[in-house]
Amino acid sequence: MGEIQQKIGGTKMKKMIAGFVFVLMIGLLAACGSADQQIGKASAEGEKGNGPVEIKLGVGYATEENLWLIKVASDLAPNYGEKYTLDLQQFRANTDRLNAYRAGQIQGGSIGQGAAIMSAAQGINLKIVANIAKETPGEGFNSAFMGLKDAGLESAADLKGKTIGIPDFKSPTDMWARSAVKAAGLDPDKDVKYAVLPTPAVEEAVKSGKIDVGLFPQPFYEMAQEAGELKTVFTSKDGVPIDEDFLNLFLHPDFIAEHEEAVRALVEDLQYMTRYYVENKKEARQKLLDAEFVLSEPEIYLNLVDYNRSIDSSLTKESWELVQEILLEDEWIEQKVDLDELIDDSFLAK
Incomplete structure (x- = not known):
């Protein structure tokens, strides 16, 4: 799939979704060899020590500007091209990304906090x-669940018998929806229904009545507004x-062990680009627009309210413990995972 292009809006978005599904299907069918044979492998030059290590990462549709910028503005990343390069491959949701990861097509990528914990609970090595x-x-x-203005929906308490659109089951967004419904006094298993669909398709699904409310991350929220x-x-x-480490970078332990210098360089560049993005949002977003990683009206995208970013890309252990308690309560996992084993913050420059 190679270098991604973040297509947002109009006819181009529809073409992108169709093309992405086709390319993803071809990529999955073409995968060969076991995951153990493929995980940890880099580019031929990187393997021979004659060039930078190629790192294949699975990414999503939104929220990852600081990660995308490493590729888009690679001239600003201190280590890019010298110690590593990136092949960013786009996936609809955690399930598709993890399937590709287990097949050895990628060495890591972005993942939701709850999905990471559940993956570890299921024995996935990350x-x-x-x-x-x-x-x-x-x-x-804060990610919004939106519905039609004239539908009479004021809060989650009004969702009995309604359908909520989410990117994936047992994902952070699924957890948010179920928890909001539960907090409103409804039964998330009996009183509402759920529909899985890609984020770019949510607005049209709400307008057409296929779902009653759906998840809108940025910049889709601002576009809908x-x-x-x-x-x-x-x-x-x-x-x-609670304060969640909503989206995180994960890598395969075997790849980390084999390419420690490249991983350290990648994490260092993520920290650098996060600071750059936070301190220069309009300039950084313009770079993404110019590279067509994001297709959106500039006046909307350049001025949208951003997520909270940890400027040093640090992780909050307490957050992981709290999310794990929610997953245990909802019986999404049967027992606690070792968070010290799951989280490796040793590559973060303090």
């Missing part, structure tokens, strides 16, 4: 090495009012 974005009550943007037909019914923090 390490969380840095934070990409946080979901913090009252600080920065600009269109004026939708409103926020509840947010990610209505049911989970």
